[in-house]
Amino acid sequence: MNYLAQEDFSTPWSRVPDLLLPAYGQTWLMVGITMALVVLIGTPVGIILHNTSALGLFPNPRVFNVLNTIVNVGRSLPFLILMAAIIPVTRFIVGTTIGVAAAIVPMTVAGVPFFARLVQNALREVRSDVTDMGLVSGGSHVQVIRSVQLSEALPALAGALTVNTIAMIEYSAIAGSIGAGGVGHLAITYGYNRFDDNIMIATVIALILTIQLVQFTGDRAVKALTR
């Protein structure tokens, strides 16, 4: 049997942390920066999307249709294709097409429309009579968006943030395949290309635990925010 020969390709378990921990750090760096940008850009886009729709505070079919189409286009492309397609943009923005910085650009481009849609859905769930109550209480549009729409939707928004973060962890692994660094890169270069089973197992376990942790934290946040 060939078992022993295969074992030879694997990094000894004692050395796995040396490879895994820096990669894990890179993953969180990519996801963290991306999520910050996604929330910063996606939230206002989602708010405008909801409020220019027929259900919103200032319906505007033209603005809504343009924005809606852009969001749909952004969500149409599989991430791997998107990443390749916007390479010139990535190079223009960060000056390189490999590494952590280069991964953040396509991840943000994919994450913003996703989050915008999640925000729109969360706001749509806020009952229209509650919004009306805010308006007749003398609230301006900005005040009603803040104190009624966003505040009432906060548990749903925490849920959206959780879903989006998990999607970005997944995207970071895909970005790893084209040299972005992180756990995905480690899994591809060592686990897949070099038949390093130990690394493969370690990265899979690390990702499973991470997703569990993110989901658990998210669920706790939703519960804490719900009254």
Place this chain on the structure above:
Amino acid sequence: MIEIENLTKRFGDRTVLDDISLSVGSGEILAVVGPSGAGKSTLSRCVSFLERPTSGTVRVDGKDFSRLDGDELVTARRSVGVIFQTAPLLRRRTVAQNIALPLQYLHATDGSVDKRVTELLDRVGLSDRREFFPAQLSGGQKQRVGIARALALGPSNLLSDEATSGLDPSTTKSILNLLSHLRDEFGLSIILITHEMEVVREVADSVARIEDGRIIERGSVEDIILDPASPLAHELLPDRPSVALRGAGEVWEVSYASRDVPLDWLTSIQSMPGLAGTQVSVLSASVEAIRGVAVGRAVLALSPSTPAGFERQLRDRGLHVRPVGAVSDDEEAA
């Protein structure tokens, strides 16, 4: 004071409100009744400036607010307190924070907000629920919070859009009492949009009935009740199910709404000339006062038959008399 003049609202080519004119003065409660789909909620949204009329005006305290935009519209909305059927509240805010909302929109200082909220909580009887969340309140309590919030800025006008429709009868009564007291205390002009005749009977000074977007009847509750030809008056009369008549007899419905009908009309029937030997059975009867007018309806059975002059004698006393039908022994047997 709210004055609605020639208000018309169209959605596309569908006319939802057609030339509505109504007004409610200080210290007055106007009930707007009508079946669902009549345009009541559109009227409510026009009066709360959530919807802009296609034509016509809505004037509040003499100022026309129906064509405003932006900041002016926000200011206009503050002049009418609105309470809704569903008592919408912010789920993540406490009772006190919900009531404070309109004050915070005005950037009031924390101290003044706190003082005002304490007053309002006391006024609606919820001082002990200050730190509760909406999910911990009953339907009636939520509506009280809604009323306190609507009054936070001290408007002189209040619009209630089916505010008691989701409540049980005793809670409805207590909410109506509260509105009535607030009207007396602050001289509020109140418009109650409702489909419940009970609400009209309990608190309204005047009433308008809309159907298919038009006003088909309106006037003071007193005038309407006293008008025997009014369909609305008929709806306002207490209508109770009757007991079935046993044996043969002729059934009459006697009704009245008047200040002049002698209150002993029913008990003195037996002594009317010509009624000796006739058995008078009361199958249903009720009397109540609406705006101080005695309003009653009774279904009487006269056995074995109605003596001549019975109808005329009742009419002479100011009662409306209508034959309901006769029951014979044969029918009874069948």
